[in-house]
Amino acid sequence: MSRKILMLPGDGIGPEIVAEAEKVLNKVNDQFSLGLSFETALVGGAAIEEDDTPLPESTLAKAKEADAILLGAVGGPQWDSLPMAKRPEKGLLGLRSNLQLFANLRPAILYPQLASASSLKPEVVSGLDIMIVRELTGGIYFGQPRGVRELESGERQGYNTYAYTESEIRRIGRVAFEAAQQRGKKLCSVDKANVLEVTVMWREIMEDLKREYPDVELSHMYVDNAAMQLVRAPKQFDVIVTGNMFGDILSDEAAMLTGSIGMLPSASLNAQKQGMYEPCHGSAPDIAGKGIANPLATILSAAMMLRYSLGEEKAAEAIEAAVSKVLDQGLRTADIMSEGAEKVSTRAMGEAVLAAL
């Protein structure tokens, strides 16, 4: 049995952090006889430089064949003035839609060792453990029609379409209800049903699904209130489910509550549990190439990959335990540095995790 892992380092700090995660995966591959084989391909800005497109055919083909993908990050200022269709982000969006990775799981967890990094008061965030389930292949990100048109008045109008079908809502709803069943059994669906018709339907379908999951307590919240409640009392949440755009905003807000976004992994799954795994943070062009980026979110993304796409719970737990151990040892990259801790480089952090395995 051989399982194919595609590594997509991408841009900015991507290559540095993916390199550390690859070492970690190699080690658990041996330790647990996982039978993983690795390939690498270009995506985002790196692919634009080489192939003039953010998502080369060859990359997409490899992605489709892979059992799972580990992505670093895409994007950087040097590509910011390209037309939208040619930008690095289109590589990411293209992978999501071509592989139908509709379920984005974004945990926001406060590591007790890093509690002081949060900008929130300790009593508000200590023990925080939220899972945001974001729909990732629909909504306004992919809605048609879209563009810029000239009106009769002669002025231009920009427009996008926010649309969801019943089945798109139903499948992400199921993922969220199932996640809630395995956690605290509380699901909060976030919408703007007092203004947007598409989210009225969203709410109806969540209500409808509820009957299939009688053990889960479902609530609804408007997105503006959710943005407030995350700041006011984030521990009221267990699992949050929402559409692509609201999920983009709320998952980043929730991640930042922990103060250590350099620690947070994410998974994007399709119906076959094939998945793309990536850190929540971006390509951080300002620190790229300096060897100081935090590889832990990518290493923890590799753990998520083992758990969700490969069913290797033990290997996943081993990685997570190793990460916890290096934090206990007081090792910190610059982004999570605090007084009394030991500041280490990207590579030293990766090596410490290897040693802890």
Next chain:
Amino acid sequence: MSRKILMLPGDGIGPEIVAEAEKVLNKVNDQFSLGLSFETALVGGAAIEEDDTPLPESTLAKAKEADAILLGAVGGPQWDSLPMAKRPEKGLLGLRSNLQLFANLRPAILYPQLASASSLKPEVVSGLDIMIVRELTGGIYFGQPRGVRELESGERQGYNTYAYTESEIRRIGRVAFEAAQQRGKKLCSVDKANVLEVTVMWREIMEDLKREYPDVELSHMYVDNAAMQLVRAPKQFDVIVTGNMFGDILSDEAAMLTGSIGMLPSASLNAQKQGMYEPCHGSAPDIAGKGIANPLATILSAAMMLRYSLGEEKAAEAIEAAVSKVLDQGLRTADIMSEGAEKVSTRAMGEAVLAAL
């Protein structure tokens, strides 16, 4: 000279808090010989009960004639299952669009007396003073087409349209640049230009406007990053400008950073500076009728009204000074109560402001 003020108490705690603000307005009307005259009308759920519509013709007619409007809040669970067109919120949205109140100003200010109410660490929020300028009559709130349709496959699809014309963007941009000129001269425009075409145009027009305001430093931020940065380091912001939907989310998030949303006023202005003023908090049905709601956001909204629509800066400052004084005296409604302070009712708080005037 007589200037007409329309009071719209609305639902939930609306009537209680508007009553206190009206007393305050009456007092400064005398003190500063402002020549204000007052009328009252129904909107939201209160209007639905009486007239079967959230925005009766008579209310709209009075609103059009008024120099300024003071609104309490609309909405409540008893109307939540009505079809969208009949809900209390449509009263609010109808006023905004009929009066073309396109510029929504939402300050997020941390009152030093209430610093401990914030869920953020004191050093992160002390001295916080942000102004969010939200476009209020366009974007996805009003975009057409919208609704639910049946696809050929037989399944339903919900859809909304996010659209802006050049002139809509330009006029809200000018309001924001002007606000920045009168404040810290820093403007951050929030968009999602890496994904949404309409916001690519938004960004272009903000860049274009920049040349007319050379003294203002303009930056751009993606909305997901803005949601993070507000949590991480909110004091980096001076003025934020954004569209209707992102503004709804970010202004509530920013308001909650202060921990005392019961203190925050807002203004919604049209090109003639006619305006509707309302507290940022909602109708709080759970505490309606109990006499414990905080009237200060509404009283401060009345001060904003005097400043922006009536040009009565002195009277506005008198109200703001009176509010500051009652906070110094240690008076607190339940929502902002803290140890050692004196808990007071809605009416007692209103009376204390009157006494301080």
